Amino acid sequence: MRSIDTGPDALGTPNTRAWATPLELGLLGAIWGASFLFMRVAAKDFGAVPLVELRLGLGALVLLPFLWRARSSFPLKLWPKLALIGAINSAIPFVLFAWAAQRAPAGVAAITNSMAVLFTALVGFLFFGEKIGPQRAIALAAGFVGVVVLASGKAAGASVGWAVIAGCSAAFLYGIAANVLRRHLAGLPPAAVAAATLGTSALLTLPFAIAQWPEHAIPVMSWFSAAMLGVLCTGIAFAMYYRLILRIGAARAVTVTYLVPLFGVAWAWLLLDEPLTLTMGIAGVLILGSVALSQRATR
Template sequence: MSAPSLVRSSSPALPTAAWLNPVELGVLGAMWGSSFMLMRVSAKDFGPLPLVAVRLTLGALVLVPLLWRARAALTRRLWPMIALVGALNAAVPFALFAWAAQRAPAGVGAISNSMSVLFTALVAYFFFGERIGARRAVSLLIGFAGVVVLASGKVAGASLGWAVAAGVSAAFMYGVAANLARRHLGGVPAGATAASTLSVAAVMVWPFALATWPQAPIPGVSWLAASVLGVFGTGIGYVMFYRLIQRLGAARAAVVTYLVPLFAVAWAWLLLSEPLTPTMAVAGLLILGSIALGRRSPA
């Protein structure tokens, strides 16, 4: 999940019923939060790459109407950048999160994923000359402190370090993709950008997925989890997010970032009996607090 990385911040806010936006934000947070639980359920049977291939294919199919409607904007010269963004915003990070889901509770992946907001600012500063400002610099330090705390934790005696490293690497790729899409795909409607990058990412992943497809039959519950992950967590989730952008603008719609880790931990606790450890709680507070502080900065 990182649809915010493909958002253009100039999206206009449109009027709507006062109750609808909070409800849709909550539903989207619950939907994206469940993605980490669904990966936890299905990754052990599919393996990372087959799971990602199924997820990307189903998500892309949901978004095909958006791709078809904006096909004229997708000129030939854009496809190399679409492929790069697809790799950095979907193919590789989805695989890293699926790999981490085999080794750590769902909340670990969700908390690591929230770092993408801060990485977007960091990449913009180092590679594109955007100003960060003192408050956002402090927020970045707090966020990285949260990552260190999270990586130091253990669940059932097993270290979380490698799973956290995978999740944070995926979040960094989201940050790079955010800046590339903003600068090179800004003229393409956001929904079409999502559809095209997911489609290209699926094509990239399938050869590796087929090469690593599990020999044992995949249980029905894992197929169900993968299908829900692709259709709802990837396809419909993107559509909902872009609708919110149209009504609220990108900055206000990105509030969903705060909700995803909370829902991820809640779903995993409720349905998988996964604990919320003190280390996860402290790390989550540090990272989400750093995001809140950074978003208040005028820089």
Template sequence: MTTAAPSVPVVPSALDTPVRDWRTPVELTLLGAIWGGSFLFMRIAANDFGPFPLVLTRLVLGAAILLPFLWKVRSRITLAHVGKLFIAGLISAAAPFALFAWGAERAPAGIGAIANSATVLFSSLVAFVAFGEKIGPRKALALLVGFSGVVVLASGRTAGDNVAPAALAGAAASFCYGLGGNIVKRYLSDLPPIAVAAGTLLCAAILTAPLAIATWPSTPIPMHSWACAAALGILSTGLAYAFYFRLIQRIGAPRASVATYLVPLFGVAWAWLFLGEALTVTMAVAGVVILGSVVFSQKRG
């Protein structure tokens, strides 16, 4: 999980009695910064690793952090759960992680971070098309506006290079997140969400391993890329997921999801600060359009 936040059940008690203290905004901002950093780490490491080896490293390290949560509920996991976890792992982890890593080889980190913000829109679209959920005029308008932002993002250029392939890869990854979130919500809701996150990462690692081994670089990988891959797996995946679910327990899923709105902001900021990647006009416009449509779609009528 982009770096996008996994789909989880709402915690009514946390919504009925919201916790108001200084920790909440600080922790939400910190989580957005960590997830935004994942696009920086991918941008640095992707060229040396290649997409599949980088994704496997990320998945193994992230799963290792969360494995204790899966182990605690091992007695509740059936053979049917295992099959569903493999499907969810392919759709919500292996595929989107690989698409974002592939895009990171070809375009600035901010492209993937901005495309990632369309996950909420894709989640609503999948719920409407595949599962018959009503979206209403507000969400329908938000979907149209948000997807127009993806078109704007794909139309841009950075330093003369066409970023459309990376933007479309990011949009495809966000679609995978949206589809995967719906699958988890409907078919794996009888397991604790953090255990599901651990299971999907583990299953995704198993699925990715053959491709990663077959494409493993023949030349030594520099230490700075290893460091970024480790940060991507341990910090931006394993620890970030654990941190996210801890927040959900305290303040509820809707409020915790605010962190995902900060991801494109931090993704662009880190890329500018550490890599000198400029924010182009098309990136800024696309970011405002996509993120604005997401916020609009989540507001109550």
């Protein structure tokens, strides 16, 4: 795939907007970083599962046109596999992050999210026979040290250890899903796959969301946060991400991973007045540094 700044575009005309790619990567990092802010605001009123149901349903609706356009590529026999991958890649991780948002600052979950890149390499090594190499092994070790540092910290006097475990478990599931997607759904339109997995996840989560739907009135700000989480941070962000992959390739698009925790911490600090702790800073440097080292080794 030819990148945006190395030649003509798909219509054969010279590309004069080389600035578009870093701008879009920054915007996507800001949007995904904001998802932890919106979860932090809305999870306390909705609860984890009802909030995730709204996120999945709204995200699937935004991406539905992509699925409809590629519907001939999705036979009935493929849908059980899509449902399983949706549970691993969307439903369960989203619930874990929403649960963590009820118990720890938004920045904590944002930092653990970046472990997904390292877990993808680890799962490939453990279960799919991929080579990991000494540089990526060092990156994994540094990342796990960062997790230990993060889990040892406190926020407002309370331990965030369980929230860190939940966030890392979600990132580990992302790592599993990334390997499964690459091997079993290769060749399908990515945005359509995202719509299908989000939609099946919404159906799987629906009974649990109904059973746990809050009986109290939900504040307007929490409704707004839930809507933004589903429409902007899931549906529109997924579409932006896959558009970037198609234009500049996955290796460059995945660099957005470095920006998400930075924006996640910044939004929480600016808008929720959440503190920036020393353990968050040390852990963030270790984890982001390990992700950068892992990506360099991959290239």
